[in-house]
Amino acid sequence: MKIDFNNVDLSNLNSYKEKSLDAFSSLMNKDGEGNDFLGWIDRPNNLDMEEYERIKKASKKIQNNSDCLVTIGIGGSYLGTKAVDYAMKGYFPKNDKTELIYAGHQISGEYLHELLDYLKEKEFSINVISKSGTTTEPAIAFRFVKELLEEKYGKEEARERIFVTTDRQKGALKDLANKEGYETFVVPDDIGGRFSVISAVGLLPLCVAGIDIDKFVAGFKKGIENYTVDSFEENKAIQYAAIRNMLNEDGKDLEVLVNYEPKLKYVSEWWKQLFAESEGKDGKGIFPVSVNNTTDLHSVGQMIQEGKRNLFETVLKVESANKDLTIMEDEENLDDLNYLAGKKMSFVNEKAMEGTIIAHVKGNVPNILLTIDDVSAESLGELFYFFEIVVGVSGYMLGVNPFNQPGVEEYKSQMFKLLGKPGY
Numbered sequence: 317m318k319i320d321f322n323n324v325d326l327s328n329l330n331s332y333k334e335k336s337l338d339a340f341s342s343l344m345n346k347d348g349e350g351n352d353f354l355g356w357i358d359r360p361n362n363l364d365m366e367e368y369e370r371i372k373k374a375s376k377k378i379q380n381n382s383d384c385l386v387t388i389g390i391g392g393s394y395l396g397t398k399a400v401d402y403a404m405k406g407y408f409p410k411n412d413k414t415e416l417i418y419a420g421h422q423i424s425g426e427y428l429h430e431l432l433d434y435l436k437e438k439e440f441s442i443n444v445i446s447k448s449g450t451t452t453e454p455a456i457a458f459r460f461v462k463e464l465l466e467e468k469y470g471k472e473e474a475r476e477r478i479f480v481t482t483d484r485q486k487g488a489l490k491d492l493a494n495k496e497g498y499e500t501f502v503v504p505d506d507i508g509g510r511f512s513v514i515s516a517v518g519l520l521p522l523c524v525a526g527i528d529i530d531k532f533v534a535g536f537k538k539g540i541e542n543y544t545v546d547s548f549e550e551n552k553a554i555q556y557a558a559i560r561n562m563l564n565e566d567g568k569d570l571e572v573l574v575n576y577e578p579k580l581k582y583v584s585e586w587w588k589q590l591f592a593e594s595e596g597k598d599g600k601g602i603f604p605v606s607v608n609n610t611t612d613l614h615s616v617g618q619m620i621q622e623g624k625r626n627l628f629e630t631v632l633k634v635e636s637a638n639k640d641l642t643i644m645e646d647e648e649n650l651d652d653l654n655y656l657a658g659k660k661m662s663f664v665n666e667k668a669m670e671g672t673i674i675a676h677v678k679g680n681v682p683n684i685l686l687t688i689d690d691v692s693a694e695s696l697g698e699l700f701y702f703f704e705i706v707v708g709v710s711g712y713m714l715g716v717n718p719f720n721q722p723g724v725e726e727y728k729s730q731m732f733k734l735l736g737k738p739g740y
C-alpha cells in the first residue's frame with residue numbers, strides 16, 4: 317500500500333505532529349477513552365484458533381449443502397462482509413459457489429418478501445449476526461427466514477443450518493442458540509461492531525463465499541507491521557490522521573472517498589460507518605461521503621469542482637487491475653476514438669483519475685492518494701487495518717471517544733415509542 321500526500325499543503329503539518337503521536341500512544345498503550353474496545357488492535361495475531369478451525373469446518377458444511385447463505389445483520393455485522401464479498405465475487409459471478417444473500421440490513425417488507433420467494437427455490441442456510449443480539453432489523457428478518465427454513469427442512473435439519481454469531485454469553489440470540497442448540501461463534505467483548513470484520517462476524521460468511529480468509533488475515537497482519545510503528549515519519553496512518561485533523565481545523569468538514577473501480581463501492585460503505593460512528597459526536601467530526609468514478613464525475617463531480625470549498629478527497633487507486641482490455645482500432649473512426657487504439661482500459665481509467673485529481677486540486681480540493689496493489693483479500697485486509705488505526709488516532713486528536721456510538725440510540729427510542737414498544 318502506498319499513500320501520497322503531495323496534493324495537500326503540508327506547511328502547517330508540523331504543529332500536529334506531537335498531538336498525533338500522543339493520540340497514537342494512547343491507542344497503543346490502551347489508556348485513552350473507550351480502551352475496553354481495543355481488542356481489534358492485536359486480534360489478527362491473536363485469533364482464537366479453535367474457533368478459526370470451526371469457521372472453516374462450518375463453511376465446508378454450508379458450501380456442501382447450500383446454494384446460498386442468508387447473512388443476517390446490520391452495521392458492523394454487515395458492512396465488512398458485504399465490502400469484501402462485493403469486491404471479490406466479480407461483476408458477473410457464475411453461480412457455482414455458495415452465494416451470500418443479505419437480510420436484516422434494513423426494514424423493507426418488500427425486500428424480505430422477494431427474498432423469501434427467491435429462497436423457496438434454493439437450498440440455503442442462515443448466519444444470523446448481532447453483537448447485542450437485540451437489534452431490530454436482523455431480529456425481524458431472522459424470524460421470517462428461520463420460519464421458511466423450518467418449513468422447508470423441518471425443525472431438526474433447520475437446526476443444523478442455523479449459525480449464530482453473537483456475544484460469548486449474553487443476549488437474546490445467545491439464549492435462543494443455547495435453547496435450540498445452534499452452532500455459535502463469538503463477537504469478542506472488546507471489539508466494537510465496526511471493527512469486527514476480523515472476527516467470526518466477517519470470517520465465517522467470507523469463508524463460505526470462497527474467499528481465502530488466511531490471506532485476509534495476512535493482510536491485517538501486514539497492517540500491524542506497517543501501521544503500529546511508533547514514528548511519525550515512518551507511520552503513514554499517524555500522518556494521515558494528523559493531516560485529516562489539520563484539514564478539518566482549516567474548514568474541511570467532509571472527506572470524500574473516491575474510487576475508480578466499482579467493486580470498491582461497499583468498501584466505501586464500510587469506511588463510512590467506521591469514520592461516522594467513531595468521529596461524529598460532541599458536535600465534531602468530518603462527514604464521510606463517497607463517490608464511484610468515473611460514474612459520479614457526471615453527477616456530483618460539478619459540486620466537488622466548484623461547490624462550497626469545505627471538502628477534501630482521499631482517492632483509492634488500484635495499482636494493477638485483475639482483468640483488462642486493449643482498445644481496438646476502428647477503420648471508420650466515427651467516434652474519434654482511434655487515438656486510444658492499442659491503449660489498455662486501465663490506462664484510460666488511470667488518466668481519468670490523474671486528470672480529475674489535477675482538476676480538483678486546482679479547484680482547491682486537497683487530495684490524498686491511497687494506492688492498493690490489487691483488489692484481493694490481502695490488500696483489503698491491510699487497507700481495513702490502516703483505516704482502523706487512522707480513525708483511532710484521528711478520533712483521539714479530535715478529542716472524542718472513537719469507540720462508542722451513543723447517538724445511534726436516539727432514533728431507536730423514537731422509533732420504539734412510535735411502535736408502542738413496552739417501556740418506551
Ligand SMILES: O=P(O)(O)OC[C@H]1O[C@H](O)[C@H](O)[C@@H](O)[C@@H]1O
Binds near residue numbers: 390393448450454
Ligand atoms: O451487531 P449488532 O449488535 O446487531 O449491532 C449492529 C449495529 O447497530 C448499532 O445500532 C450500532 O450503531 C452499530 O455500531 C452496530 O454495528
